Amino acid sequence: MPESRSSPEHRARVLVFGAGNFGSCLADHLGDSAHDVFMWSRSARLVEHFNSHHRNPDFLKDHVFPECVKAVGPEFPPAELIRSMDVLLFAIPTQGVRETLTALKPTLNLQNLPLFIFVNKGIEIGTHALTLDIIADTCGPEVAKVATFLSGPSFAKEIVRRQPTSVSVASLSPEHAEKASSVFHQPWFRCYTGDDPIGVELAGALKNVYAIASGIADGLSFENNTRAMLITRGLAEMTRIGTAYGASPLTFLSLAGVGDLFLTCSSSTSRNYTVGYRLGKGEQLKDIVDSLGSVAEGVSTAKGLKEVLDDLDLSAPIAIAVYEVLYEDKDVASRAKDLMSLPAVQELDLPCAGKPARRLMKKLGMPL
Ligand SMILES: NC(=O)C1=CN([C@@H]2O[C@H](COP(=O)(O)OP(=O)(O)OC[C@H]3O[C@@H](n4cnc5c(N)ncnc54)[C@H](O)[C@@H]3O)[C@@H](O)[C@H]2O)C=CC1
Ligand SMILES: O=C(CO)COP(=O)(O)O
Numbered sequence: 572m573p574e575s576r577s578s579p580e581h582r583a584r585v586l587v588f589g590a591g592n593f594g595s596c597l598a599d600h601l602g603d604s605a606h607d608v609f610m611w612s613r614s615a616r617l618v619e620h621f622n623s624h625h626r627n628p629d630f631l632k633d634h635v636f637p638e639c640v641k642a643v644g645p646e647f648p649p650a651e652l653i654r655s656m657d658v659l660l661f662a663i664p665t666q667g668v669r670e671t672l673t674a675l676k677p678t679l680n681l682q683n684l685p686l687f688i689f690v691n692k693g694i695e696i697g698t699h700a701l702t703l704d705i706i707a708d709t710c711g712p713e714v715a716k717v718a719t720f721l722s723g724p725s726f727a728k729e730i731v732r733r734q735p736t737s738v739s740v741a742s743l744s745p746e747h748a749e750k751a752s753s754v755f756h757q758p759w760f761r762c763y764t765g766d767d768p769i770g771v772e773l774a775g776a777l778k779n780v781y782a783i784a785s786g787i788a789d790g791l792s793f794e795n796n797t798r799a800m801l802i803t804r805g806l807a808e809m810t811r812i813g814t815a816y817g818a819s820p821l822t823f824l825s826l827a828g829v830g831d832l833f834l835t836c837s838s839s840t841s842r843n844y845t846v847g848y849r850l851g852k853g854e855q856l857k858d859i860v861d862s863l864g865s866v867a868e869g870v871s872t873a874k875g876l877k878e879v880l881d882d883l884d885l886s887a888p889i890a891i892a893v894y895e896v897l898y899e900d901k902d903v904a905s906r907a908k909d910l911m912s913l914p915a916v917q918e919l920d921l922p923c924a925g926k927p928a929r930r931l932m933k934k935l936g937m938p939l
Contacts, residue, residue, distance in 0.1 A: 582606060583657040583754055586648060588671055590617055592630045592865055593690055594662030596727035597755075601660075602637035604757055609652065611644050618642040630865070634731050650678040658686045658754055664866040665693030665776070668702055672709035679710065687718040688751050692775035693868040694875030699882075701816070702772055707934045715935055717744045719751040720768045722775035723826035724834035726841075733759045739827035741765040743935075763826060769931065770822030773813045777890075778832040779869030780876060781805030782843035783850075784893050785836035787903050790851015801889065802829075802836050807919065808887040812876075814921045815883055817928025843869040850896060851903055873897050883925060888913055 583606045587598045590612035598610040612618050620628040621642035625635050643652065653659070653675065663671055668691060687710075689702050700708070707715040723738030730736055740755070740762045742748040752762035765771065781801060788797045809832070810823040822828055835841035839848065846867045849859045860870060877894040880887055892910055895901040932938070 581657075581753075584655060585609070585658040585660055585754070586611065586643075586653065586656045587660045587662055589661065589663035589667075590614070590621070590627060590630070590642065590644075591662065592727040594660075595627045595631050595634075595636070596730045597660060597662060597690065598640045599631075599634065599636050599731055600757070600760060601754070602640040604755075606639075606658075606754065608640045609643050609648070609656075610640060611648050612642055613645045615645045618644045631728060631731055647674050653678045654680060656685045658688060658751075660688045660690070662690050664868060664871075665691045665695055665702060666871055669695065669705050669709060672706060676710050679714070681711070681713055684714065684717065686747060686751055686754070687714060688721055688754075689718060689772070690721050691868070692722060692772075692779060693872045694776050694879070696871050696875050696878075699875040699878040701769065701776075701931070703768060704931060704934065712935045715743075717747045718742060718768065719744075719747050720772045720775075720827075721751065721755065721762070722771050722831065724830040726834070726838075728840065730760070735759055735761075737761040737763065737826050737830075739763055739765055739771050739822075739825045739830075741768045741771040741822075741827075743768055743937075765822065765825065767819045767822045769816050769928075770813050770818030771825070771827040773816055773818055774809060774823055774825070774828040775831060776868065776872050777809045777812060777876065778805075778828075778835055779843040779867070780873050780890050780893050781809070781832060782835035782841050783847035783867075783869045783873065783897075784889050786841075786844035786847020786849075787851040787893075787896065788847075788907065789844075790848040791904060791907060792851075793907075798836060802832060805836070805889055806832060808889055811885055811921060812879070812883075812887060812890075815885060815925040815927055817932065820921055842867040846870060847893075856897055869893075870897060879927070883927070886916075 585601050585606050585608045587594045587610040590610050598608045602608045706718050719742040721740050725736050740752045748764040752764050756762045785801050810820045873894045892906045
């Protein structure tokens with residue numbers, strides 16, 4: 572079992588945006604690591620209940636949170652509170668990030684920025700933007716260049732039980748990745764730093780689509796060979812797409828890559844896997860999503876990803892099959908059969924960094 576906590580060198584003031592499963596679990600982890608934690612929720616009921624009972628009435632319901640974690644809201648946090656923070660941690664689904672950062676922008680002092688840490692795993696529908704894109708659009712390239720992405724195999728309900736867990740922490744600024752890592756690092760929670768935020772955030776977003784595929788296969792009663800095939804060929808697709816974005820192919824071998832892909836393709840704790848499993852068993856997508864009670868980012872990411880793939884000359888047949896099952900009402904069993912009937916191809920190939928890489932570098936004001 573993990574040792575007892577180590578006190579951080581610096582007691583940080585942290586504001587967590589989002590009080591769902593992951594926001595609450597990280598608020599708990601940081602509170603237990605002796606930081607001062609504020610967690611913003613849009614629900615007045617949640618804020619009131621949390622501050623009175625130290626429990627979240629909607630997520631991780633059985634868990635008792637440390638008293639140093641306070642809920643704030645439902646209004647957007649006031650500028651004075653935001654300006655008093657060392658760390659802003661964003662744990663809201665990707666489709667809400669633009670709205671949140673747009674509201675945040677007027678409160679920022681660019682001369683004295685806090686650490687910005689993002690844990691969402693998705694692609695924006697419509698714009699098919701990555702979070703790094705959204706940050707550059709809303710808060711400017713100064714913030715995007717120091718933003719840090721924390722991602723990896725980390726189910727919220729296992730973190731609150733202090734199961735030994737490791738994640739990737741990446742930023743274009745190595746200094747900010749180090750600082751973010753030191754805020755989170757504990758004997759039960761190891762952080763590995765890196766300088767490929769595009770790869771880390773894409774890996775986290777894309778693996779959700781393949782977790783849906785793996786769930787579908789299990790729902791159709793396929794066995795272990797099939798899951799291993801989907802994980803491996805899914806990883807090949809993820810690496811190919813990532814490389815087009817200018818990510819390092821090695822990042823897909825990291826905790827954020829194969830680590831999280833393996834976790835969520837092989838566990839019913841994953842919401843994305845569960846969506847796939849229930850589709851494989853014949854349920855309708857709407858009924859599944861309505862009854863999940865929590866976000867499965869792969870559902871929207873499959874749509875954003877289809878828009879990306881339409882734009883690129885890249886082959887990602889598993890991702891396309893998932894999209895067709897989700898959005899074109901294609902029959903799951905026949906799409907699985909079609910995938911197995913594709914022509915045989917060379918196993919490993921990587922395209923060069925392409926159009927998305929050049930567009931993102933330009934937006935960040937970085938050399939192409
Ligand atoms: N649950 C987990 O184990 C992990 C989740 N993540 C990622 O973290 C992100 C959040 O996931 P969860 O907390 O699990 O989802 P959740 O569905 O449990 O909670 C999402 C929270 O965000 C709030 N929210 C939604 N849209 C919002 C908006 N526009 N503005 C403000 N708040 C908004 C919701 O009210 C809810 O409180 C997702 O991208 C997910 O992929 C990453 C690692 C692990
Ligand atoms: O990303 C996760 C764990 O690392 C959580 O996966 P789900 O969103 O599929 O539940």
